[in-house]
């Protein structure tokens with residue numbers, strides 16, 4: 753079962769040593785992906801400890817990128833902290 757994580761906890765992971773990002777109410781630890789991200793480290797750091805759904809979708813990431821996401825998933829956001837999800 754996926755670990756349930758609060759927004760308060762996510763907010764603590766906004767330094768390069770530990771970067772968590774929320775996308776579609778799931779939580780991703782991208783600490784080890786910063787240097788590999790084709791969109792650059794800064795794009796990820798802008799959303800460190802925050803909800804990056806809008807940013808992620810605005811770029812129009814490929815299916816490969818979406819597939820890659822699965823590798824970094826560490827949990828889901830607590831129900832009380834969830835936002836109304838956006839497409840897709």
Ligand code: HEM
Pocket residue numbers: 773775780782789790791792795796799804807808811812813814815816817820821
């Ligand atoms: C957190 C998980 C993320 C993963 C796994 C990821 C993965 C990728 C991958 C594989 C690409 C190469 C193009 C593609 O396949 O679509 C890419 C490009 C890009 N990403 Fe991300 N990305 C993530 C988050 C973000 C976020 C939050 C932003 C914020 C704006 C972002 C901005 C970009 C940009 C601007 C490019 C385009 C680079 C270019 O084509 O010049 N990414 N990303």
